[in-house]
Amino acid sequence: MARWLLKFIVLVALGAGFFHIAFRDAPDDFDVTAGRNELLAATMPSHAGQPQIRVLVADALDIATLALDGMVRMEGVIHPNMTRRAGEFAQSVAVDIAPAPNGNGVNIGADRYVRARIRPLGASPIKLSWRSGNQDVNLSLPYEIEIYAIHVRSGDTLTPKIRILARLPLEEYLYGVVASEVPTSWPLEALRSQAVASRTYAYFEIRSRRNEEYDVHAGTRSQVWRPATFVEPPVRRAVDSTQGIVITEKNALIKTFFHSECGGFTADARWVFTKTPILALSGVRCPRCANQANRPTSWSVAYSRQEIAARLGKAGLFKQGGEIRNLQALDQDGNPMGRRLGRAVTIEITLAGGSGTTIRIPANEFRLAMGADRNNLASTYMTIEGGSEARIAFSGLGWGHGVGLCQHGAAFAADRLGYSFMDILALYYPGSKLVRLWGAGQ
Ligand SMILES: [Zn+2]
Incomplete structure (x- = not known):
């Protein structure tokens, strides 16, 4: 089936002409345990339109299954002759993805690519599944994905594995973050404060990780993101109405850490993440958690x-x-x-x-x-x-590292104190300023 798929891609590619895409090879000695980012203030950018974000969806896998249904666009560098191919085709197929035995590329079905990008063009998302420990993971991604091989070091041994990234507009990514980070039944102003904190965190990572392979992890190492095939109305409203708004200090983006519950007082970032003093991350009394009632x-x-x-x-x-x-x-x-x-x-x-x-x-x-x-x-x-x-x-x-916005505190401030999202952000990021970098808010 995959041979047929390749032939189809080749035919379509020949008909449509090749696309020139800059592909980079995965470094041979890539270490999956990246160091902590010490940078806490990135210079403010001048921006025209919202950026894309690269999310690490799966890393260091031995095997995964890719299922396509409907029209997709596929671009890739074929191994070993390094020919670039791209095309649009309709397909209904499920194939295995695995690293080539020597790590030189990734096998998608019977074909070998250095890298491949696949984007759904119709209503059907890309479906990925793999096994993690004793659990089956199933993802539906209505976004572009990128697949390539990495080498994971263990002692002196390098083992080839596969990595999968998703690429999508930052505002769409936020739908999947806000819905995963807090209950969607929370007050709108709390959801808005989460949307702005998450946007700033993500954009900070985009700005400071330009030379890295990806911007954020999909889980708690960054902020929790689950691909959203359906966006609940309160989440859409919280993100859309704050479109492009980020939190700044001294005209620079700050890395807006947040956590579930502070327990009483939020922590100074200097005690947890870095030596750099950031006023907005210096710790405050939480009106919710500091009251035992x-x-x-x-x-x-x-x-x-x-x-x-x-x-x-x-x-x-x-x-x-x-x-x-x-x-x-x-x-x-x-x-x-x-x-x-x-x-x-x-x-x-x-x-x-x-x-x-x-x-x-x-x-x-x-x-x-x-x-x-x-x-x-x-x-x-x-x-x-x-x-x-x-x-x-x-x-x-409390629960969490304690730096920045206290999520339960934000819900309390919105629900019981009548705070707007701007009041909430001023409370947990003292001295900060909100700036709209793109969009107009809807
Ligand atoms: Zn709190």
Whole structure:
């Protein structure tokens, strides 16, 4: 079936003429664990129209299935003769995608490409499916996708895998973010504040990752995005009515971090992500979470010392090894927090043995290493109890890293305080200014 498909593409391509597209090869030693971006202020661009965003949909896969139904446009570089081909054709087909054994290209059905781009032209989206752990992942993408091979390093070994990106207009991408990040039943002003924060975050990444292969991850490493084949009316309204609006400080874009629940006070970005001071990310009191009557999420968990050492070791945060004797949280000034509930900035670990050596780990890295979910360390707004008992108990309020907009706080401010999205953004990004870079709002 795929041979037939190739012949069809060739025929159409010959008829339509070749398109000149600049393709880049995947670097041989690409590392899938990219470093954290330290840049927090990108220069303001001059912009004509909304940009496209490149979303990493799937990475380091061994195999996936691609299903097409209806008219599509396909462009690709054929391996090994590097001929560029492009064409539009109607097809109903399901084929496997897998890296070529040596990593020189990707096999799509029986054909081998260096890179391929496919865009649906009709109403039927591109369907992709693969297995992730014990789960089947199925995606319907009404957007252009790009497929190519990468090499994943493990020790001295390079293993060929496949990567799939989606390319779409930023405003369309936001439909899939707002619907995934917050309940669509939330007040419109809260949805609008999420749309503006997410637009700014995404555009910041587009601006600062121009030399990278993609702009954002589809999951929590960036912001959660699920392709939207249907856009709920409140989501469409929140995005469209704030079209092109971004958050700035000193005439520069800021990386607008946000999180689920702050627990009381939002965190200064300098405690979590970078040393660069950004006024808009310096932390504020949250009108919702700071009031116990509003019942911010509370969590508690206890671990043995061995378990803590093992989890830190797995995350590469306990290279020196040893036996943990005591563990305490330090605040932003480096002072022990005792049993006070608040924002832990550093976790200080004292090792057993005569020397009493201490090591310090940023609290958010400690949280991620222990498991940053509701069954583990949901937030760094916490207190540590029983630091000298057999098990060390942690308890806290909220969920997430705590920097920037508090999503539950935004819903509260819209619903209970009558705040507009502009009021909400002024609350959680103090001193910031809103600027419209494209569009007019509808
Ligand atoms: Zn909050």
